[in-house]
Amino acid sequence: MTSDIHGLHHTGLLTRDLDALERAYLSFGFTLSPRSRHLLNTAPGEPPVPGCTANRCALFGDAYIELLGIVDDAAPDPWHTRAMANGFRLLNLETGDAAAADGLLTGAGLHTSGVLDLERDVDTEDGTRTMRARAVHLDPRATPEGHVGIAQHLTREYVHQPRYLDHPNGARALEAVLIVADAPVFDEVTARYAAVLGAVPRPRGPVSVLDAGAARVEIVRASDAGGVLPGEPVPAPSYLAAMTVRVADVAAARRIVEDGGTATRTAGDGFFVSARDAHGATLFFA
Helix, strand or coil: CCCCEEEEEEEEEEECCHHHHHHHHHHCCCCCCCCEEEEECCCCCCCCEEEEEEEEEEECCCCEEEEEEECCCCCCCCCCHHHCCCEEEEEEEEECCHHHHHHHHHHCCCCEEEEEEEEEEEEECCEEEEEEEEEEEECHHHCCCCEEEEEEECCHHHHCCHHHCCCCCCEEEEEEEEEEECHHHHHHHHHHHHHHHCCCCEEECCEEEEEECCEEEEEEEHHHHHHHCCCCCCCCCCEEEEEEEEECCHHHHHHHHHHCCCCCEEECCEEEECCCCCCCCEEEEC
């Protein structure tokens, strides 16, 4: 449907205990950006207002993992974050033109939020600067696996700052996202991502793989998920299940994670951390 999807923009884990989420990902060997409060708008064209959320991010130069916390219950919630369940809830694909992507999505019969604006102040080596982005959210009633959108950086340099890209665990990239789809909606979910990405699904065992630029979206039937995610929790019939992080040295990364107090399990040529320990997302290191 659109060729303007460059890959994964970011994934997001939501919590009401941002301190605990931060501690976990620091113990896995990720460098995190400083905590930053969100400014959000409620509708296209309206000015952003301080929201109830803040984040820290594990940044890789292209995509990032967002650790998102509800930090002020008295603040406005224009993007309805409080209604989301905790855990791995957010998947955003990257575009260079949010307005064009919105037009293509709606032209394909998908309901969207329209183009929304996001801002947050970030610390840079030259002082405080305002990070700006634009996003289009798909109607969450049509995406049972989670909250899905397409996002456009307007100030990428304020997000992917070089000083935050060096991770003790050797992380280099957010390489893939795995979605578990309930059998009755598997074909629908796969077709939706194929249309959004302009990609043809290719099989890899029980997994359907869709290329998203340099990254991948992987989809597996819930009935086959146990073979891909052995022993992992099943939070819903369809859900955002796992992320794959590319690291420079698997053995070194595994030592760091285990020295931080978290158990790991071998998976192929790498290993994974359970969603029970990673706050809702199975983390594969490859």
